[in-house]
Amino acid sequence: MSAVESVVTGAGDRVVFDRHGAAGAPAALFIAGAGPTRADDPVTTETARLLAERGFQALVHDRVGRGESATAGPISLERELDAIAALADSAAAPVVLVGHSSGCAIAMLAAARVERLAGLVLWEAPLGLFTAGAPDWWAGVERHLDAGELEQAVAAYMVDMPPEWLEQLRQSPDYPELVLSWIPDGRALAAVESEGAAASLASLDVPVLAVVGTETFPGMAAAADAIAAAAPHGASEELAGAWHSWDPEAMAARLAVMLEG
Template sequence: MDKKTTSRDGTSLAYTVTGQGPTVILVSGAMSTGGTVAPLAQRLADRCTAVVHDRRGRGESGDTAPYAVAREVEDLAALIDAVGGDAALFGVSSGGALVLHAAASGLPVRRAAVYEVPYADHLEGGAAREAAYKEQLGKALGEGRRGDAVELFLRLTGLGEEMIRGARQSPMWAGMEAVAPSLAYDDAVMGDGLLPRDLLAGIAVPVLSVAGGASPEWMRTASREVADTVPQGTHRVLEGQTHMVEPDVLGPVLAEFFAG
C-alpha cells in the first residue's frame, strides 16, 4: 500500500490506486486484506480506476476502538473523498454486506456491486448457525483465543476438520491469527446473518448482485434476492464459478456495469 488517508475517528487507512476510468473501491471479505482483491483490481485497471485498501484492523491500516459498522462506512467515505469525492463500490462476501450498508447510508456512491453476500435465509438452520457462531466467536476473541476464532470461521465456511488441522500447521496461520479480531467486524456487518430487507429497500443507486453458478443453491438464492429487494437491482450468474471467483471471469462483468 503506497497511500494513506485518515478516517473520521482518526484511523489510518492504507490504500493503492491503479488503472484509469470510473473510480471503483474494492472491499474484501472476512479473514482478508486488500491483497485478496488486488488481482481483481489489475483485471479492472484497463477500464476503471481501481482502489484497493486494507480494511481497519488489517494489513497496513490502523484500528480504533470501539468498533461499529458506522465506522467502516466512515472509512469508505474517507476513501471516496481521498480519490476525488465520487466512486462506485464493489464488495465480495461479507465485504459486500459492508458495501450495501454504505450504499444505503447516502455516501456519494454512483453504483454498487456485490459478489455472494452470504445471507443465510435459505440455508437450513442458517439463523441458528449464525447465532451460535456469533456467541462462540465473541467468547473466543474475548478470551484472546485467536486461533480458536479462526477455526470457528473456517468451520462456518464448511472447511473440514482435517483441512483445519492442516491450516494450523501452514505458514499462513500466523497471518490468519493476526487478522482474527476483525472477524468480529465482519460478524457485525452481517447482523443476524439474514437479508436486511429494509436496508436494501432504501438503496437509491443501481446495484449488481453476482453469484457463481457452481456455488451452493442457498447462496445463489441470496444473491438473487439482493437484486430483487433493492429498487434498481440486476442479477448475474457466472457459470462454473464458486465463492472463490476468478478475477478474469468477474472483472469484465464489473467493468461493463461500472462503465454504465
C-alpha cells in the same frame, strides 16, 4: 498505472490502499471479506488492474487492522464503515462498492455513507446460510472474543466453512489475532440478517447486482436472488468463477459495464 496511497478516517485510522487508474475516473471500491490483505489477494488486484486498463479507477485497500492498515486491538464495524466512506471520498468520482463474501454485508451497510454511490456489486454474500442464522452464529463467536479465547473464536467463525480453510488460517503468522479484524464482518452479517436485506437496500436508487460463480456452494444462488429482490434496482447473475472466487477478466468486464452507466 497504480500508486500506493493512504487516507485517515473519521475514527483516526490510517488506511493504506492501491489506486489503480486516475482519481476522478468512475471507480470501483473493493471490500474484502474476513481475512485477506491486498498483498495476498491477487485476484482482486488483477481485476483492479484490468479495470484501470479500461479507463476506470479501482481502489484496493487493506481493511482496518490488516496488512499495512494494521492497528492494535479489536476493530469495530463503525471504524470499517468510516474507512469505506473515506476511501470513497478519495476517488473524487462516482463509486461502485464491490463486496466479496462477508464484505457484501459491510458494503450494504456502508452504501448510505457514500455520497456519490453509483451501485453495489455483491459477490457471493453468505446471507441466510448459517445453520442457526447469522445473529446466533455471531453471538457464539463474540462469547469467545469477550473471554479472550481467540483460537476458539476463529474456529467458531469458520464453523460452516470448508475445514481446509481453517487449516490454512492456522498457518498464518497473524493467527489467531487475525480474528480481531473480522469483527466488522460478523456484526455486519448479523445486522443485515436480523434487520432484513431490504432495510439496507430499499432506499438505494442505484443498481444492486448480486453475483455468484459458475461453480459455487449450496445456497449462494438463492441468497443472491433474495438480495436482488430486496433492492429497487436489483438483479442477480452468474459470472465466471469457482468456489467463492471470481475470474478477474469476467469481473472487470462486468464492472466496466456498470461504471459506464
